[in-house]
Structures are given as structure tokens and as C-alpha cells.
Amino acid sequence: MSISAADLPAILHTLRSAWQSQRPSLDQREADLRRLRAALKERMDEMAAAIAEDFGHRAHVESKLADGMSVLSAIDHLRRHLRRWSKPRHASAGWKLWPARAQLRPTPLGVVGVISPWNYPVTLALVPLATAIAAGNHVLLKPSEHTPRTSAFLADLLASVFPSDRVAVVQGGADVAAAVSALPLDHLVFTGSTAVGRKVMAAAAEHLVPLTLELGGKSPAIVCRDFPLEKAAARLATGKWFNAGQTCIAPDYVLIDTARQREFVQALQQQVRERYGDFSDAGDYTRIINDGQYRRLQGYLAQARERGVPVIPLAQVDEARADRERLLVPTVVLDPPDDLDLMREEIFGPILPVRAYPDLDAALANIVSRDRPLALYPFSHDTTTVERILGQVVAGGVTVNDTLLHFAADGLPFGGVGASGMGAYHGQAGFDAMSKLLPVLWQSRWAASDRLRPPYSKIAGLLRLLLR
Known part of the structure; x- marks a missing residue:
């Protein structure tokens, strides 16, 4: 059921009041995670069917891998x-405060907001949600309006696992998402485009809400001269055409040495034939999510053709x-x-620019001239070469000699x-981001601070010791 932006403050109040009256214990969190896992596993076929319906077609295997597993x-x-992770962590108080001891206590924040996108509509909603639950928070989830059947599935799934004052799912359009980003939440996780991320950050600034922004950008692949061409083509084909390229960490463009560029394109074409045949069925190939995204991608290709840039479809389908x-x-x-627009914007589709480079210096200069991906x-089996690349390019994450798998x-x-995001989640990084690592100093029965008081003439020796 869709709601209006006006309903959100009351929903947030319910979530926060419930959290303040009884914070989830470790036993409760473990039980919640256990029930969530069981519920999703039981309804995996239903999930895949909902996603396929939203996309027009998406192979159930892709959905079960990317949004289920x-x-x-x-x-x-x-x-x-x-x-x-929940235990207090030892920290050093330093010799000057001896015999005091220090620790960091992971403490739940309260209510975490999650605004999730359409491209992986289950995993990018439930992974941050599960992380927030593990950290002891309540959650307000706004799934994407572009996948309405999947959003309805998520609402029903989560209602079967959590009471409404622990997890609330709000459905609606972009206006509702904008209103969620303006709420006085205790943390907000947003996954989406860089342009919308800027708006989310501006709205959250009103209440100084801490953010995790998982955005996008133009993620490059560099195929170095020593790396086997067929293997590079196969692994890049997987990274680029899984979900028809509608993946935030899909390789956005490939840089390859000039001598092997044409041969590389031929290897990609062979990969298409092996994976999808002649596209007469295309049952394993995902469709573009909606008409707007399809027109945008077709516009990129039309602009390239108008400029005389070679555009090479790797299969033929009736228009x-x-x-x-x-x-x-x-x-x-x-x-x-x-x-060209396809080199200025994140592509988010099955279009792959392949650019030749004369040497590695030129390739690296191309990458570092852009926003951080x-x-x-x-792609190189030479450790020195890989270290050289890692030493010059700052990116959100790296997979060496493959694609996507660091996720x-x-x-x-x-x-x-930078432009590709702020903060991080997954595992302990997410647990810590959705907690307050509360610094606590425990003073002992006897402390040097008892002597740090006037008349200061009596503590000249102690002062010299502290200032040395």
C-alpha cells in the first residue's frame, strides 16, 4: 500500500518510541535474523517471479543468485x-591516564532508514536492513517504485517476520523517498545515482543525519598486455551482461592495448554466442527495467552513430x-x-565502450582524470603491474582479474x-556504521587526576612529567 509523505513522521515516531521503550536484545536480534532468513528462503521462487514481472523478463537463476543467495x-x-562484534572492544587509555582503562561499546543508534533501488531490489534492501537489525536498530525501508511487485513482496515478507513498530515498509513514488531522506533518522542508507545522492545528502543535512551513500559512476577495467584475451573477455562478459548491465559495479568501460582491441571484440562476440545463442529465445538475458531507461540507452547509441563512432551489436534482434x-x-x-554521453554518464546497461591505449601510463591517466569509481x-598476472594500478587509482572496491566478486x-x-559514494556496509563495516562505537573511560579508585588541582605549585614535578 502506498502512503503519503505526510504519514512518515507518525511512522517514524512509532518506530522510535518502540525502540526507546525496549531495545532489541542480542537474543532478539539473532531470532529476527533467523526468521528473516527462513522466510526469504521459503519464498525464493515467489521473489524471483516478482522481479521477473517487474523487469519484463529476468532469469530466475540471476535473481536467486544476486537477490537471494x-x-x-x-x-x-x-x-x-x-x-x-557486540562485545565491548578494548582501547588504550594511554600511560598519562593510568590506571584508567578504556573501551569502545557498540551501541544501537535507534531508527535506520534504507532507501533501496530497482536494479537488485531485494539484496539492496535486505542486506542493509539485516545489518541494521543485527546492530540493534529498528528500520524504515523505502523500496523502489520502479519495481512495484517486488516492493509489495518485500512489504509482505517483512510483515510476516517483524512487528510494524520494528520494521516499517513505506511504498510510494519519488516524493515519498525524498520525504524519507528529510526525516530526523539516526542513520540513512541510500543506494542510487550520484545525482540523487546529492539531493539525499542535502535533505539529510537539515537534521545532521549520518549517511551511507552507495552511488555509482564509471567503473573501469584495464586489460593488461600479459593477460589472456579469451579469459578477460569471458569474465568481463559476466560482469557486464549479468542483469543486462544494470549493476552499479558493472565494468562501465574497458581499456585494452591497441594491438588486441579488435581481437578482444571478437572474443566478446564469441561469449555472446556461447551464452545467449542467436537471441531467438533470450531466456537467460534480462530486459531493461522500463521504457525510460530503454530510451536513454538507445539515445547513447544514436548519439554515437551520429558522431561516426563505431557501434557494434554483438547479436541481431528484430527492431x-x-x-x-x-x-x-x-x-x-x-x-x-x-x-559522448555514454562516456560522461554511468551507462547502467549492456553497452560496453572499448578504448585502446598505447601504454599503461595513458590508461591510468584516463582513469584518474575522472571521478573516483x-x-x-x-587484469594482469604481474603483481608489480597490479600494484602500480592500485597505487594510482582510488576506487570504492577492487576485484583483480575478475569482476563483481568483491561485492x-x-x-x-x-x-x-567521492562521487561514487560515502561510507561502507557489509559485515562488520555495516554493523559499525549502524552503531555508535561509544567511547567509555573507566576511572580507578585511585587516579593521578585527583592531584590535578590548585595550588598548582604542589604538582610541578607531575606537570613536568606530563609535558615531557
Whole structure:
């Protein structure tokens, strides 16, 4: 059920009042996570069907991997480490405060807001939600209006697991999302575009709400001269065409040495044939989410063609069928100039610019001239080369010699840097972000501070010791 922005303050008040009256114990959090996992696992087919209906078509296997397995894995990781992460952590008080002792106490914040996107509508809603629950918070979730069936599924799923004063799901349009970002929450997790992220940050600033922003940008792949071409093509094909490229960490463009550029494109074409055949069925290939996104991507290709830039569809589909199904086949664009829209904006679709570089210095200069990306994909078996790349490019996360997989590593923080995001979640990084690591200093029965009082002439020796 959709709500209006005017309903949100009352919903937040209910969540916060319930949290203040009884903060979830560790036993409660573990039980909540256990029930959430069981409920999602039981309804995995229903989830995949809802996502497929929202997209027009998406292979159930892709949904079960990306929106099912990833959530189950994240919950398992949280449950396995929850009690250890929740314990007070020793910190040094320093010799000057001896014999005092210090610690950091992970303390729940209160109510965490989650605004999730449409491209992975379950995992990008439930992973931060589960993390917030593990940290002892209540949650206000606003799923995407672009996947209404999946959002309804999430609302029903979560209502079967949590009371409404512990987790509230609010459905509605962009106005409701904007209103959520303006609430006096205790933390807010937003996943989406950089442009909308700026608006979210501006709205949250009114109440100084701390943020985790997982945005996007143009994530590059560098295929170095020593790396086998066919293997690079196969792994980049997976990263780029999983979910038809509608992935925030999909490789947005590829840099490859000039001598192998054409051969690389041929290897990509072979990957398309092996994976999807002639697209007569395309049952394993995801469609573009809606007409607006489909027109945007077609506009990128039209602009490139108008400029005389080579556009190479890697399969052939009847135009009428493509438009009817929003079926955009994997497409390569060769050496597009920087002023094309597809080189200025995050592509978020199955279009892959492939640019030739004369040497690694030129490739790195190309990358560092842009905003810092959400992901970086260096392909080289030479450790010195990889270290050189890592030493010059600052990115949100890196997978070396593959794509996407750093997201699936529950022990690694996930987040961007600069225009690609702020803060991180997954595992302990998310647990800590959605907690207050409360610094506590325990004073002893006897303390040197008892002597730090006038007349100061009596503590000249102690002062010299402290100032040395």
C-alpha cells in the first residue's frame, strides 16, 4: 500500500518510541535474523517471479543468485559474528591516564532508514536492513517504485517476520523517498545515482543525519598486455551482461592495448554466442527495467552513430521485438570520445565502450582524470603491474582479474569514494556504521587526576612529567 509523505513522521515516531521503550536484545536480534532468513528462503521462487514481472523478463537463476543467495550469505555472516562484534572492544587509555582503562561499546543508534533501488531490489534492501537489525536498530525501508511487485513482496515478507513498530515498509513514488531522506533518522542508507545522492545528502543535512551513500559512476577495467584475451573477455562478459548491465559495479568501460582491441571484440562476440545463442529465445538475458531507461540507452547509441563512432551489436534482434520487450543486446562502442554521453554518464546497461591505449601510463591517466569509481577491475598476472594500478587509482572496491566478486565477499566493506559514494556496509563495516562505537573511560579508585588541582605549585614535578 502506498502512503503519503505526510504519514512518515507518525511512522517514524512509532518506530522510535518502540525502540526507546525496549531495545532489541542480542537474543532478539539473532531470532529476527533467523526468521528473516527462513522466510526469504521459503519464498525464493515467489521473489524471483516478482522481479521477473517487474523487469519484463529476468532469469530466475540471476535473481536467486544476486537477490537471494547474497542476502542469505549476508545474514549467515551477521549471525556468525554478531555476539563478537557486540562485545565491548578494548582501547588504550594511554600511560598519562593510568590506571584508567578504556573501551569502545557498540551501541544501537535507534531508527535506520534504507532507501533501496530497482536494479537488485531485494539484496539492496535486505542486506542493509539485516545489518541494521543485527546492530540493534529498528528500520524504515523505502523500496523502489520502479519495481512495484517486488516492493509489495518485500512489504509482505517483512510483515510476516517483524512487528510494524520494528520494521516499517513505506511504498510510494519519488516524493515519498525524498520525504524519507528529510526525516530526523539516526542513520540513512541510500543506494542510487550520484545525482540523487546529492539531493539525499542535502535533505539529510537539515537534521545532521549520518549517511551511507552507495552511488555509482564509471567503473573501469584495464586489460593488461600479459593477460589472456579469451579469459578477460569471458569474465568481463559476466560482469557486464549479468542483469543486462544494470549493476552499479558493472565494468562501465574497458581499456585494452591497441594491438588486441579488435581481437578482444571478437572474443566478446564469441561469449555472446556461447551464452545467449542467436537471441531467438533470450531466456537467460534480462530486459531493461522500463521504457525510460530503454530510451536513454538507445539515445547513447544514436548519439554515437551520429558522431561516426563505431557501434557494434554483438547479436541481431528484430527492431520491433527489441522495442516491445525492451531487449537491448550486448553492444560494443569502439573508442568513443570523452564528450559522448555514454562516456560522461554511468551507462547502467549492456553497452560496453572499448578504448585502446598505447601504454599503461595513458590508461591510468584516463582513469584518474575522472571521478573516483565505485569499482576497479585490473587484469594482469604481474603483481608489480597490479600494484602500480592500485597505487594510482582510488576506487570504492577492487576485484583483480575478475569482476563483481568483491561485492560478494561478506568480510569486505562495500562502498564508494567521492562521487561514487560515502561510507561502507557489509559485515562488520555495516554493523559499525549502524552503531555508535561509544567511547567509555573507566576511572580507578585511585587516579593521578585527583592531584590535578590548585595550588598548582604542589604538582610541578607531575606537570613536568606530563609535558615531557
